[in-house]
Amino acid sequence: MPCDRVVHLIEDTRFRDHRSPVGHPERPERLDALSRAAETFGGQIERLPPQTIDSEALLRVHERALLETIEDACAHGVSRLDADTFLSPASIEVAKLAAGSVRDLALRVARGELQTGLAAVRPPGHHAEAGRAMGFCLFNNVAIAARALQSEAGLDKILILDWDVHHGNGTQRSFYDDPSILYFSTHQFPHYPGTGAFDEVGTGRGHGATVNVPLPPGCGDDEFVALLGRVLVPVTEHFKPDMILVSCGFDAHRDDPLADMLLTGRGYSAMTQLVRALADEVCEGRLIFALEGGYAPSGIEDGTRAVLQALLDPETRVPLIPTPPPGSNAGSVLKQVATVHGEQYPGIGAA
Numbered sequence: 001m002p003c004d005r006v007v008h009l010i011e012d013t014r015f016r017d018h019r020s021p022v023g024h025p026e027r028p029e030r031l032d033a034l035s036r037a038a039e040t041f042g043g044q045i046e047r048l049p050p051q052t053i054d055s056e057a058l059l060r061v062h063e064r065a066l067l068e069t070i071e072d073a074c075a076h077g078v079s080r081l082d083a084d085t086f087l088s089p090a091s092i093e094v095a096k097l098a099a100g101s102v103r104d105l106a107l108r109v110a111r112g113e114l115q116t117g118l119a120a121v122r123p124p125g126h127h128a129e130a131g132r133a134m135g136f137c138l139f140n141n142v143a144i145a146a147r148a149l150q151s152e153a154g155l156d157k158i159l160i161l162d163w164d165v166h167h168g169n170g171t172q173r174s175f176y177d178d179p180s181i182l183y184f185s186t187h188q189f190p191h192y193p194g195t196g197a198f199d200e201v202g203t204g205r206g207h208g209a210t211v212n213v214p215l216p217p218g219c220g221d222d223e224f225v226a227l228l229g230r231v232l233v234p235v236t237e238h239f240k241p242d243m244i245l246v247s248c249g250f251d252a253h254r255d256d257p258l259a260d261m262l263l264t265g266r267g268y269s270a271m272t273q274l275v276r277a278l279a280d281e282v283c284e285g286r287l288i289f290a291l292e293g294g295y296a297p298s299g300i301e302d303g304t305r306a307v308l309q310a311l312l313d314p315e316t317r318v319p320l321i322p323t324p325p326p327g328s329n330a331g332s333v334l335k336q337v338a339t340v341h342g343e344q345y346p347g348i349g350a351a
């Protein structure tokens with residue numbers, strides 16, 4: 001069958017100019033692993049140039065003081081903002097390029113110019129809060145893109161799916177009282193940064209528009225697919241977003257040195273198929289992926305290949321959703337999510 005699907009990829013050598021201290025896991029070479037995976041698809045992947053971002057788009061999410069702090073720090077050779085968030089002289093420009101590229105990809109998909117794509121950017125973004133860079137993140141790329149979709153493309157409701165192994169505290173905080181942007185996260189718990197418990201559900205009008213699925217160590221393909229199938233699907237069908245943004249970390253891969261999950265390419269492929277089918281069902285396929293974490297070259301390469309393969313497949317199919325065995329980790333997590341969110345999203349837990 002001829003395949004007319006095209007996946008767009010934003011990758012650029014400039015994302016390597018954000019230099020890390022020796023031995024730091026968030027290093028430029030991460031992008032080499034991603035490129036190796038993309039190269040295997042030849043001409044099926046179309047490259048897009050990165051784009052920088054203007055202050056107006058950045059300041060929809062961040063405080064001006066954060067922008068100025070990072071600008072000043074880069075200009076004066078400051079190399080660290082906290083114990084693990086580093087800077088090099090070019091970091092401010094690279095961080096603007098990361099945020100601008102995710103925003104550009106999102107807007108172009110929203111406007112129907114492109115089908116879907118992956119923004120292979122550094123630094124990652126989901127830990128960055130309005131006024132604070134942290135956890136290797138300077139600006140919150142996905143949060144900025146979500147606000148841009150509302151302000152610049154006229155979309156109303158956005159769903160952010162964050163399957164990075166760490167909880168995206170910055171994204172959650174950005175929209176905690178906002179019913180128009182639903183933040184859904186699977187993450188190891190307890191783990192860095194400490195947030196993301198079941199009962200963090202949003203506040204005020206945003207109550208229920210934050211859905212946390214905290215996982216014990218050792219969850220693998222079946223647990224992740226079971227939980228997305230039985231929680232993300234009913235939540236998304238109820239919320240009916242206009243677009244889905246995936247905070248796509250690869251650090252829940254079994255090879256990753258910073259966490260204890262067991263995902264493989266099989267799991268990333270099934271999760272991508274599932275979210276692609278959901279996007280086709282509820283928002284005319286409007287879906288993009290933005291790189292977050294992932295620190296094992298083999299895990300990034302395996303995960304990227306799985307995501308791209310699933311996006312390029314001409315057929316959309318929902319993977320088989322495994323039944324969590326009684327007493328399994330996934331079963332008890334599912335029960336707790338249903339207890340917290342079942343009233344608002346009655347389909348949680350159903351096959």
Ligand SMILES: [Zn+2]
Binds near residue numbers: 164165249292294
């Ligand atoms: Zn992470």
